[in-house]
Amino acid sequence: MEGKKKFSLFSAVLSVICVVFVAEAAAPVAAIGNSQYFWWLFLLITFLLPYGLISSELGTTYIGEGGIYDWVTKAFGHRWGSRVSWYYWINFPLWLASLAVITPDLLATIFGVDFSTVAQVIIQLIFIWVIIWISFYPVSDSVWILNGAAMIKMLLAVLIGGIGVYVAMTRGMANEITVPSLLPSFDLNSLSFISVIIFNLLGFEVICTFAGDMENPNKDIPKSIIVAGIVIAAIYLFSAFGIGVAIPTDQINTGSGLMDSFKLLTGNSSGLFIGLMAFLFLLTLFGNMASWSLGVNNTVCYAAENGDMPDVFAKRSGKNRMPTGAAMMNGVVASIVVVLAPILPNQDLFWSFFSLNLVMFLLSYVPVFPAFYKLRQIDPDTPRPFKVKGNKATLLVLTILPMLMIVTSLIFTAVPLQFDSASLSEQLPITIGAIAFILVGEFIIFYLKIKKKGSKLNVKKN
Incomplete structure (x- = not known):
């Protein structure tokens, strides 16, 4: 007899918060300035609302480990499903590497020591492989990690929001809030950070891949998305306001923004409080990576089992059926990235790796929204426990708005629109890296196509 599921609605809500709320992305958003408040509200309405509704419908209609791969494949076929699964997967080891890069700095803050380059790489590798080890176990076994990380993030x-408001009230506003400053800034620097806000709002579909560990997925999935969405929106706005009113925009560092914010707000670069904040922040990184690895690995493993990713991703543990092949590949790719990092040009490695992961991640979502609309047309008879209400025009608006936001943010993040040396040195590596990974994905699709043809020929011969 199967035991009682451990994944309750409360755990589902906290897991969504753990997945979606990204504490380390606070700095790039704060760097936008006062217009960040406009962009938060604008994207909450034009992106988060339709995205949350669409994820709730698709996640409760097509329950399983495939997630966005399954939705896109059902709508547009295996080739597009393969693309989505590749983009969705490759972003994770890049993101894992970007967080591994900042781990030595956090430990240096906690213990008050400086690490050599070799020691930093060793620490980064330990961080990566601890995450891989955690991902070998079912989400229900790791639920305490997800719940704990969510509570610490909040x-x-x-x-940070409360201290920021207190500092602003006692020392004065760091950035003067005027009507013009609140209006959106359309300079290329600010627009390139809009993708970070969208990134901060993505991930609700990951909860759908946990359906097998949930007590009542048809009811718990939409409830957890709605409740967590409201909580996350409130947290983001409060923390963004606290940072914005207390810290001058030009003092925010994109690589270590949250810790820099605590240091600037308290006027201390070390001490018990700063060390504790660094420790808690480090714990949230483990929780974030653990939650994402479980969703990403399930999705890419499912795709591989359906012939849309290389066989190595289809390997599962004989003990608990966890996707160990995908997990090991995460570790291999992330390890290669951090080992090569010291020989890369001196730059903000966190932001470079994070931006590249951002581009690949956003690319995986582009087909999801038209897939929702098409599935309504070609598969109207499948029961939908949660169904987005509205006529065709309403559904079209819900489809086009979030997709348009993603495409626009991709252009400003990955396409060089300024050709001065500073802009090119920062953005061109991201462009080249994104093109390289897209080409690798197309090669994988071509390889799998040839492999499937060979399998069919062998079947006919036999």
Whole structure:
């Protein structure tokens, strides 16, 4: 007899918060300035609302481990499903590497020591492979990690927001809030950070891949998305306001923004409080990576089992059926990235790796929204426990708005629109890296196509 599922609605809500709320992305958003408040509200309405509704419908209609791969494949076929699964997967080891890069700095803050380059690489590799080890176990076994990380994230966000408001009230506003400053800024620097806000709002579909561990997925999935969406929006706005009113925009560092914010707000670069904040922040990185690895690995493994990713991703543990092949590949790719990092040109490695992961991640979502609309047309009879209400025109608007936001943000993040040396040195590596990974994906699709043809010929011969 199967035991009682451990993944309750409360755990589902906290897991969504753990997945979606990205504490380390606070700095790039704060760098936008006062217009960030406009962009938060604008994207909450034009992106988060339709995205949350669409994820709730698709996640409860097509329950399984495939997630966005399954939705896109059903709508547009295996070739597009393969593309989505590749983009969705490759972003994760890049993101894992970007967080591994900042781990030595956090430990240096906690213990008050400096690490050599070799020691930093060793620490980064340990961080990566601890995450891989955690991903060998079912989400229900790791639920305490997800719940704990979610609670710590909310605590850090409330603290940074609260301290920021207190500092602004006692020392004065760091950035003057005027009507013109609140209006959107359309300079290329600010627009390139809009993708970070969208990134901060993505991930609701990951909860759908946990359906097998949930008590009542048809009811818990939409409830957890709605409740967590409201909580996340409130947390983001409060923490963004606290940072914005207390810290001058030009003092925010994109690589270590949250910790820099605590240091600037308290006027201390070390001490018990700063060390504790660094430790808690480090714990949230483990929780974030653990939650994402479980969703990403399930999706890419499912795709591989359906012939849309290389066989190595289809390998599962004989003990608990976890996707160990995908997990090991995460570790291999992330390890290669951090080992090569010291020989790369001196730049903000966190932002470089994070931006590249951002581009690949956003690319995987582009087909999801038209897939929702098409599935309504070609598969109207499948029961939909949660169904987005509206006529065809309404559904079209819900489809086009979030997709348009993603495409626009991709252009400003990955396409060089300024050709001065500073802009090119920062953005061109991201462009080249994104093109390289897209080409690798197309090669994989071509290889799998040839492999499938060979399998069919062998079947006919036999």
